[in-house]
Structure formats: structure tokens, C-alpha cells
Amino acid sequence: MWTILAINSVTFGGLLFLLSAGFSLIFGLMRVPNLTHGSMFMLGGYIGGSLIATYHVPFWLAALLAAAAVAAFGGVIERFLLRRLAGSVLAQVLVTLGIAFIVSDFSLMVWGGDPLSVDAPRALAGGTRALGVFFPTYRIAVILIAVAIAAILWAMLDRTRLGAMIRAGVDDPEMARVVGIRVSRLFTIVFCLGAALAGFGGVMGAPILSVYPGLDFAMLPLALVVVILGGAGSLPGSLVGSIVIGFIYNFGLVMVPQLAYFILFLPMVLVLVLRPQGLFGRAAP
Amino acid sequence: MASEALTLDRVDAHYGDSHVLHGVSFALGEARLLGLLGRNGAGKTTCMNVIMGILRPRGGAITLFGRDISALATEDIAARGIALVPQGRRIFRSLSVHENLLVAARRPRAEGNHPPWGFETVYAAFPRLKERQRHVAAYLSGGEQQMLAIGRALMANPRVLLMDEPSEGLAPQIVAEVMATIRRLKAQGLSIVLVEQNPKLVFEIADDIVVLNSGRVVVSDTTAALRESGVDLHQHLGIY
Numbered sequence: 001m002w003t004i005l006a007i008n009s010v011t012f013g014g015l016l017f018l019l020s021a022g023f024s025l026i027f028g029l030m031r032v033p034n035l036t037h038g039s040m041f042m043l044g045g046y047i048g049g050s051l052i053a054t055y056h057v058p059f060w061l062a063a064l065l066a067a068a069a070v071a072a073f074g075g076v077i078e079r080f081l082l083r084r085l086a087g088s089v090l091a092q093v094l095v096t097l098g099i100a101f102i103v104s105d106f107s108l109m110v111w112g113g114d115p116l117s118v119d120a121p122r123a124l125a126g127g128t129r130a131l132g133v134f135f136p137t138y139r140i141a142v143i144l145i146a147v148a149i150a151a152i153l154w155a156m157l158d159r160t161r162l163g164a165m166i167r168a169g170v171d172d173p174e175m176a177r178v179v180g181i182r183v184s185r186l187f188t189i190v191f192c193l194g195a196a197l198a199g200f201g202g203v204m205g206a207p208i209l210s211v212y213p214g215l216d217f218a219m220l221p222l223a224l225v226v227v228i229l230g231g232a233g234s235l236p237g238s239l240v241g242s243i244v245i246g247f248i249y250n251f252g253l254v255m256v257p258q259l260a261y262f263i264l265f266l267p268m269v270l271v272l273v274l275r276p277q278g279l280f281g282r283a284a285p
Numbered sequence: 286m287a288s289e290a291l292t293l294d295r296v297d298a299h300y301g302d303s304h305v306l307h308g309v310s311f312a313l314g315e316a317r318l319l320g321l322l323g324r325n326g327a328g329k330t331t332c333m334n335v336i337m338g339i340l341r342p343r344g345g346a347i348t349l350f351g352r353d354i355s356a357l358a359t360e361d362i363a364a365r366g367i368a369l370v371p372q373g374r375r376i377f378r379s380l381s382v383h384e385n386l387l388v389a390a391r392r393p394r395a396e397g398n399h400p401p402w403g404f405e406t407v408y409a410a411f412p413r414l415k416e417r418q419r420h421v422a423a424y425l426s427g428g429e430q431q432m433l434a435i436g437r438a439l440m441a442n443p444r445v446l447l448m449d450e451p452s453e454g455l456a457p458q459i460v461a462e463v464m465a466t467i468r469r470l471k472a473q474g475l476s477i478v479l480v481e482q483n484p485k486l487v488f489e490i491a492d493d494i495v496v497l498n499s500g501r502v503v504v505s506d507t508t509a510a511l512r513e514s515g516v517d518l519h520q521h522l523g524i525y
Contacts, residue, residue: 164384168377175375178337179389180363180441 003133005250011139011208013246014146018201019219020226021153021238022194028233028281029170030187032082033089035096036074037198038220039103044070044199045211046111049118059121063203067196074195078188100216108213118206142204149197150239157235166190170233222249225268231281240279288350290315290476291336291367291445296345296355298328298335305331308345309502311495313445315350318467318477320491320508322484324522328500329480330372333449336478337369338362349445366394368443372450372480374434378423382414385422385433386440393442400473407436410466428459435466446470449480464490484518496521 023037048066051057057065077099085091119125120138127134157163169176169183176183202211209215226245230237248267252260271278291313298306306328313319323329334340336347338359347355354362368389377385386407393401400406408415411432417425422433431451438446448467452460468490471477481487487494487508494511496504498521504511511518 161387164380165388167380168384168388171377171379172375174339174359175371175377176388177359178339178363178369178371179437180360180391181388182360 003131004135005254006247007135007139007143009247009250010243011142011246012250013243014143015201015205015208016222016226016242016246017146017150017239018197018204020223020230020242021150021235022197023223024227024230024232024234024238025190026194027227028231029166029190031089032092032191033096034082034191034194035093035220036077036099036103037194037223038216038218039100040070040074040195040198041202041205041219042107042211042216043073043103044202045118045206045209045215046107046116046202047199048203049116049206049211050111052118053116059203063200066203067200070199070202071192071196075188075192078191082191083184100220104213104216107216111211111213113213115210115212116206117210118203120207138207142208145204150235154235162186162189222264225265228268228278229271231278234278234280237278237280288315289313289348290317290350291478292346292348293332293336294346294348296332296335296347297343298331298340299343300331300340305500306335306342307500309497309500310345311502311505313476313478314493315476316471316474317492318471318479318490319493319495320487321478321480321495321497322482322487322518322522323497324482326499327497329497330449331500332497333369333371333447333478333480336362336367336447363441364391366442366444368438368441368446370431370434370438370446370448370451372453374427374430376422376425376430376433376437378421380422381418382420382422382425382433383418385437386414389437389440391441394444402439402442404440407439410439410469411436428455428462431455431459431463432466435463439470444476446475446477447480448477450482451479452481452483452486460486482522484522488512 019037019041023034026032026034044066047069048062051062051065052059081095082092085095124138124141126137128137128140157166165181166186169181169186173183222245226238226241229244230241245264248264249260252263256263289312294310295308296306296310297308309328309332311319321329321332331340335342338357342355346353349365349367354365377388380388386404390403413429414432414436417429422430425433435451451463455463464486467477467479479487479491491508493507494504495502496518503521504516504518
């Protein structure tokens with residue numbers, strides 16, 4: 001029972017990582033609090049789920065298509081709305097929150113109020129026996145994929161010229177442009193990447209959580225908690241924060257269900273008071 | 286003067302409501318070094334910002350090898366071949382030395398006559414940077430940061446190099462090193478604008494001198510002519 005709960009916690013942590021890595025990059029690098037991020041997750045789930053359930057598209061192809069669609073949607077928001085609001089946090093909060101409400105209503109209109117349940121890919125259905133316990137294979141796969149994506153993201157940011165340019169743009173956007181870096185193009189790339197990860201996470205999460213109206217606003221605060229806990233802009237922070245929150249959320253629901261949300265947000269409050277930049281974050285300059 | 290690398294023609298610039306450059310004109314000849322002097326607030330750094338497209342001029346024209354660049358975005362101006370060593374160095378602090386150079390690297394252009402710049406040549410010119418290539422730039426000393434800022438500008442293989450007070454805040458022997466570097470770059474045919482507060486340094490190294498006072502050009506001549514005429518620049522430069 002505890003082992004299963006732990007596996008579920010890590011799986012949920014993996015989903016949270018896919019959700020929050022993009023949120024963290026966008027917030028840490030561009031200083032945009034993107035409140036549509038939960039909507040990206042839900043949209044990904046709906047689009048991918050429909051492709052799988054209605055059009056019988058293979059699971060992974062559907063996940064990639066959904067990620068691409070959500071990335072395109074994110075790109076439009078960044079280019080045509082957020083670009084005009086650079087530096088104005090309040091306007092960014094209001095606009096992204098407004099879009100989140102629009103997406104929420106739009107999804108209700110298109111996909112209705114019933115949860116959309118999605119089957120795990122057939123190859124990963126069933127269980128795997130290890131340590132004398134049966135683990136759902138799909139959940140193990142989610143964990144492995146999240147770890148792989150974390151490694152790829154880290155390598156991209158830390159080991160490539162593109163990653164160095166992104167970090168230069170965060171350090172000093174004006175000077176980055178002086179040395180010829182096309183900062184606004186980089187920000188669009190980061191925003192689309194973050195949206196794609198959230199959309200992909202939405203599909204990955206669909207067989208576990210299903211997709212339902214309100215999933216967007218259920219996930220958004222979790223992304224916020226993870227990023228505040230781990231530190232904005234820090235990938236290791238997102239990873240550790242996601243797993244910690246995954247554990248707190250799952251164990252809290254089982255052990256003290258009436259206090260689940262309380263103990264979920266308690267660490268966030270503590271971190272904000274004691275170490276506002278987050279566990280892995282750099283202090284604001 | 287053979288051909289002009291960079292010209293400012295009656296450039297006007299404002300910060301909000303305050304008019305900071307009043308019809309500033311000067312020309313940097315190819316492979317020459319122009320010293321831009323003036324006291325604090327005279328408009329030297331504003332000139333750099335206007336050339337780089339960081340601040341849009343309200344009037345006048347800026348040309349690079351005969352082409353108007355005054356309406357271009359900063360990154361396009363960089364792509365046309367102007368590099369800036371900014372005041373305060375402004376290296377990318379969280380990047381390593383190597384990454385600072387990497388993000389600014391640009392292929393040498395066909396018409397370049399100096400040997401092309403790349404990691405090898407920059408590291409050869411600044412051996413200290415090579416020793417510290419894996420270090421995070423924030424932990425370099427002031428002199429090393431200045432070397433890095435110059436190396437970063439060179440990585441773009443520029444045709445025109447703008448240097449905004451590269452001697453600021455450095456120990457005398459480091460200043461001498463920086464000046465030697467500038468001399469070498471000029472000898473290689475790079476066209477350079479050197480912004481300085483210290484006229485002694487500029488008289489030693491510049492071919493032409495422009496003095497700004499309250500956003501206006503008050504002196505503009507060759508160094509030789511100024512030295513001969515013995516013009517007193519102190520009225521424009523204040524006391525230091």
C-alpha cells in the first residue's frame with residue numbers, strides 16, 4: 001500500500017514536472033506569470049484525448065500533435081498579446097487569467113461537462129512485478145519520460161549555444177541584443193516550449209487523471225506551488241519541487257484528506273517566508 | 286580621410302522630455318581611432334546608445350560604410366558589424382567565460398581585412414581568459430571582466446568597435462594593458478570609437494578627437510592639429 005502510494009506520488013510528481021518546468025522557465029526567464037499554464041495542460045489533454053478516443057490516433061503521436069497544437073496556441077498568445085505587455089506584470093496577470101477563463105468556457109462548449117477518459121497505450125497497459133509488488137506499467141513509463149525530458153531540458157539550457165543565449169537574455173536583455181542575440185525570438189521559443197511541455201503533460205496525465213472541466217484550475221495552483229518551492233527558472237528546483245509536492249499531495253489525500261490542501265500549501269508559505277527565492281532559486285538581483 | 290566607417294549627421298536624441306544630443310555630427314574614418322571626450326553627462330554614452338539603436342534618434346542620420354542604420358533594431362545593427370564594449374562592462378554574469386564569447390560569436394565577413402576573430406584568436410590575445418574559460422564570469426576580477434567584454438565584442442568580427450570608458454575603475458597597469466590591446470586592434474585595421482573622460486589617454490592613442498559638452502560637439506579635429514594649436518580642452522572637460 002505504501003509502495004503503491006509512493007509510486008503514485010512520483011508519477012504525479014513527473015506530471016507536475018512537465019507542467020511546472022515550462023511555467024518555471026517562462027516565469028524565471030521572461031518574468032511572465034503565465035496563468036494560462038493550467039489551461040495548456042487541460043487543452044493538451046482534451047486535444048490528445050479526442051485524437052485518441054475519437055480518431056484512433058496512436059497515443060504517442062496524439063501526445064506530440066497535442067503538444068504542437070498547444071505550442072502554437074502559446075506562440076499566438078506570446079506574439080500578439082504578452083509581447084505588447086512587456087514589463088507590466090499586472091496586465092500580464094489579468095490577460096493570462098482572462099485567457100484561462102476563455103479556454104475554460106471554450107472547452108466546456110466543445111468537449112462538454114463529462115470527463116474524457118483516455119486509455120493508456122496498449123503496450124504499457126497492465127502491471128509490472130518488482131520488489132514483490134505490482135506496479136502499473138504506465139505510471140512507471142510516466143516517471144521515466146519525465147526524467148528523460150528533465151535531462152534533455154537541462155542539456156539544452158546548460159550545454160548548448162541556444163541555452164547560453166537564453167540565459168544571456170535573462171541576465172541582461174539589452175546587452176544580449178547588443179551582441180546580436182534576437183531576444184524576442186528566444187522568448188517566443190521558450191514560451192512555445194513551455195506550452196508544449198504542459199500540453200504533452202496533459203496527454204500523459206489523461207489516462208491517470210482523465211480530462212475534465214476544472215482540470216485547468218486544479219493544476220495551475222500546483223504549478224505555482226512547485227515553482228515557488230523550487231525557485232523560478234531553476235530546472236532542478238522544478239524537478240525536486242514536483243516530486244515533493246507529488247508526495248505531499250498523494251500522502252495528504254490518503255492520510256489527512258480534510259487537510260490535504262492545507263498541508264499542500266503550507267510548505268509554500270514556509271518557503272516564501274524563509275527563503276523567498278525558492279530552494280534552488282537565485283536571489284533576485 | 287580615406288573612407289568613412291561610421292558617421293553621425295546632425296543627430297538629435299531625447300530621454301523622455303529631456304533633449305540630450307543636439308545635432309551631433311562626427312565621422313570615424315576607416316581603420317582610424319576616434320577619441321570621444323567629455324565630462325560626465327556630456328552625452329558620450331548616449332551617443333553609443335544611439336549608434337547601437339538602444340535609443341532611437343529623433344532626428345539626423347547614422348551611417349555605417351555609407352548605409353543608413355538609424356532605423357534598424359539593435360540586433361540588426363550588431364549584425365551589420367558594430368560591436369560595443371559597454372560602460373560598466375556588462376558581461377553576462379551567470380554565464381561562463383567561454384559562454385560569454387560563444388553567444389556573441391559571428392562568422393567573419395568577406396570584406397574583413399583583419400585576421401578573423403574566434404575562440405583561438407581571442408584566447409591568444411587574452412591568455413587570462415583562456416585560463417578561466419570554465420569560470421562563471423561574475424567571479425572574474427575587474428580587469429578580467431574588461432578583457433572579457435572586449436573579447437566578447439571581437440567575437441562578432443565587427444567592422445566598427447565602440448568602447449565606452451574601458452579604463453574605468455581599473456588599476457593603472459591594467460589600463461596600460463587595455464590601451465595596448467586597443468593599439469593592436471587599430472593596427473589590424475579595425476575602426477574604433479573610444480569614449481574617455483581622461484584626455485591624456487586619448488591624446489596618446491587617437492587619430493581624431495571629438496569633444497562633447499552638454500550634448501553638443503564643441504571640438505572636432507585631428508589629434509595632431511589639436512596638439513599643435515594647443516587648444517585648452519579643460520574648459521569643456523572640467524576638473525578631475
